Structure formats: C-alpha cells, structure tokens
Amino acid sequence: MNTSFFDFERYRATLTTFFITYGARFLVAMLLLLFGLWVINRIVKFIDREMIVHHVDPSLRPFLRNVLNVALKILLVIAVISQLGMEMTSVFAVLGSAGLAIGLALQGSLANFAGGVLILALKPFRVGDYIEAQGVAGNVNLINILNTVIKTPDNKTIYIPNGPLASSTIVNFDVESNRRADIRILIHYGNDIALAKQLIKQLIAQDFRIQPEPAPQVVTENTDLGVNIFTRVWAEKGNVGGITNDFHDWIRAAFEKNNITIAYREPSFPVK
Structure with a gap:
C-alpha cells in the first residue's frame, strides 16, 4: 500500500x-x-x-x-x-x-503630549483666542494632542508643537475685555507741537469707540530725528485694530491740512 x-x-x-x-x-x-x-x-x-x-x-x-x-x-x-x-x-x-x-x-512626541495636557489644564489660551507665541501670531483654531493649530490674519494655518508652546512665552490678546491702542507718530522739529496734540485730542473726542476711563493720553518725546507723539487710548479689544489703523490715517490727514510735517509713522501692534 x-x-x-x-x-x-x-x-x-x-x-x-x-x-x-x-x-x-x-x-x-x-x-x-x-x-x-x-x-x-x-x-x-x-x-x-x-x-x-x-x-x-x-x-x-x-x-x-x-x-x-x-x-x-x-x-x-x-x-x-x-x-x-x-x-x-x-x-x-x-x-x-x-x-x-x-x-x-518618540520622546519629542511624549513631550508634546505632556505640553498639550498642561495647556488644557492651565488654560493660557482657548480656542478662538488671538495669541502670539513661538514667533507667530493668530487665532487658536484647534488644540490637538500633540500640537496647536493657529490661523493667521492672512489665512495661513500654522501647527505649533505643544511641548515648546507650553514652555514658551505666550501673549494672549483676548484675556481682557479692554485693551490699549498705542499710536506713535514722529514729526519734524519746528512744527507746532501744541497744535498737533490738540488735533489728536479732537479726533479722540469724536471717536465713540474710545473709552473715557482710563483717560486717553497724548504725550511727546524729543529724539534726534524729531518729536515723537504717543497717543494711548483704551477700547474694547475688538475695536483696537480699527482704532489703530484709523487714527494713523486721520492724524496724517489732519496734520497735512494744518501744515504739520510727519517724519515717520510707525504702525502700532497689535493691529488685529
């Protein structure tokens, strides 16, 4: 077989x-x-x-x-x-x-996970807040396990690892309901400084977005290039960007109308 x-x-x-x-x-x-x-x-x-x-x-x-x-x-x-x-x-x-x-x-990923836990526990910012950290600024779009997603004002999407983010300096522009707008304009010597300040104060008085308290300030500083005029006003955080941009244009127009020459205009930040 x-x-x-x-x-x-x-x-x-x-x-x-x-x-x-x-x-x-x-x-x-x-x-x-x-x-x-x-x-x-x-x-x-x-x-x-x-x-x-x-x-x-x-x-x-x-x-x-x-x-x-x-x-x-x-x-x-x-x-x-x-x-x-x-x-x-x-x-x-x-x-x-x-x-x-x-x-x-994956030590780096574990560090990012720990950073995410710290961010969610300590809450230095929330989704929707406008922050500045790690050299970028924008609105927080999402907080993931390992990274935080930022949307910049020009619609760029930036992914920041949570580890470095949790251990870095974070500027949160949306924690307080009110914020100060800072406008700096440099004018040449020889201009009427009193008139320049008066024109700015008139613009402040006409803008309903500016809060009376804390009181607005218009102060000057002499430099080698000319006279710096600092305008400091308080407003709701949503109005700060608009006030900053509008005042640069309004001050320039008022100064040109009254023959006050501007040496240098510095955009103030944040202009969110």
Missing part, C-alpha cells in the same frame, strides 16, 4: 482541523474588529455631541475625543488578540517592551 497516500491524508486532516479551529477564530476576530470599530466610532460621536450639549470647553473637546478614540481602539486590539487565542501575558510583555522602545524613540 502506498505510504504517501496515508501521509497526504494525515496532512490533509491536520490542515483541515487547523483551518476549522483557527479559521473560525480568525473570522470571529475580524468580525469583532469591524464591529468594534463601528461601535467606537458611534461612541466617540455620541460623547462629542454630549460635550457640545453640556457646553464643555471647545479647547478640551478635541483632546478628550482623541484620547477616548485611542484608548478604545487599544482595548479593541487587545480583545481581538485574545480572540485569536494568544496568551495575554506574552502579549502584554511584548507590548511593554515595544512601548518602552517606542517611548524612547
């Missing part, structure tokens, strides 16, 4: 048993993975809607949503691996070693 026939039958039976046993497990694991991803997507969307309904801070919502999404998917992967019949102690040992290696390789 041909022994190769019996070997083939034995191998076929072994392969059939293997595919029946592990094929079924693999199929169930894949179904569990697909169903789990669908459930996670629904859970994350539900939690996001609940956070909106309960008025959770818009700066915090994307961060919590991302953390929840990652955590649930990690649990799902563990459940799928368990369904395949692997020893979880071995899996955890491998995951621990891999986590250590990945942690060492």
Whole structure:
C-alpha cells in the first residue's frame, strides 16, 4: 500500500482541523474588529455631541475625543488578540517592551503630549483666542494632542508643537475685555507741537469707540530725528485694530491740512 497516500491524508486532516479551529477564530476576530470599530466610532460621536450639549470647553473637546478614540481602539486590539487565542501575558510583555522602545524613540512626541495636557489644564489660551507665541501670531483654531493649530490674519494655518508652546512665552490678546491702542507718530522739529496734540485730542473726542476711563493720553518725546507723539487710548479689544489703523490715517490727514510735517509713522501692534 502506498505510504504517501496515508501521509497526504494525515496532512490533509491536520490542515483541515487547523483551518476549522483557527479559521473560525480568525473570522470571529475580524468580525469583532469591524464591529468594534463601528461601535467606537458611534461612541466617540455620541460623547462629542454630549460635550457640545453640556457646553464643555471647545479647547478640551478635541483632546478628550482623541484620547477616548485611542484608548478604545487599544482595548479593541487587545480583545481581538485574545480572540485569536494568544496568551495575554506574552502579549502584554511584548507590548511593554515595544512601548518602552517606542517611548524612547518618540520622546519629542511624549513631550508634546505632556505640553498639550498642561495647556488644557492651565488654560493660557482657548480656542478662538488671538495669541502670539513661538514667533507667530493668530487665532487658536484647534488644540490637538500633540500640537496647536493657529490661523493667521492672512489665512495661513500654522501647527505649533505643544511641548515648546507650553514652555514658551505666550501673549494672549483676548484675556481682557479692554485693551490699549498705542499710536506713535514722529514729526519734524519746528512744527507746532501744541497744535498737533490738540488735533489728536479732537479726533479722540469724536471717536465713540474710545473709552473715557482710563483717560486717553497724548504725550511727546524729543529724539534726534524729531518729536515723537504717543497717543494711548483704551477700547474694547475688538475695536483696537480699527482704532489703530484709523487714527494713523486721520492724524496724517489732519496734520497735512494744518501744515504739520510727519517724519515717520510707525504702525502700532497689535493691529488685529
């Protein structure tokens, strides 16, 4: 009798048993993975809607949503691996070693994650605030796990890593409801300084956006190039940019009409 026939039958039976046993497990694991991803997507969307309904801070919502999404998917992967019949102690040992290696390789990302946690905990700014940090300025559009998205006034999108951002100097222009507008104009010597100040005060009195308190100031400073005239007025933060830009134009027109020569006009910041 041909022994190769019996070997083939034995191998076929072994392969059939293997595919029946592990094929079924693999199929169930894949179904569990697909169903789990669908459930996670629904859970994350539900939690996001609940956070909106309960008025959770818009700066915090994307961060919590991302953390929840990652955590649930990690649990799902563990459940799928368990369904395949692997020893979880071995899996955890491998995951621990891999986590250590990945942690060492991604120290910068971990620092950015920690920076994101600090930003959300300390709240130096929120979504929508106009800030200046890391050499850029713009409105905070989104606070992610690893970076913060800034939209500049000229509609550029800038991604700033949270690690350096959390440890740097941050200027937030929207914390206070009122802010001071500073306008500086340099005029030549020989001009009527009293008249120049009087013209600026008249412009201040005509602008309803300027608040009476703290009182507006118009002061001068002598320099080698001429006389600096500093105009300092307080207004609601949304009006500061408009006042700054308008006053440069109005002062120039008033000075030209009264034969006061301007040596240099310096744009004041911020002009948001």
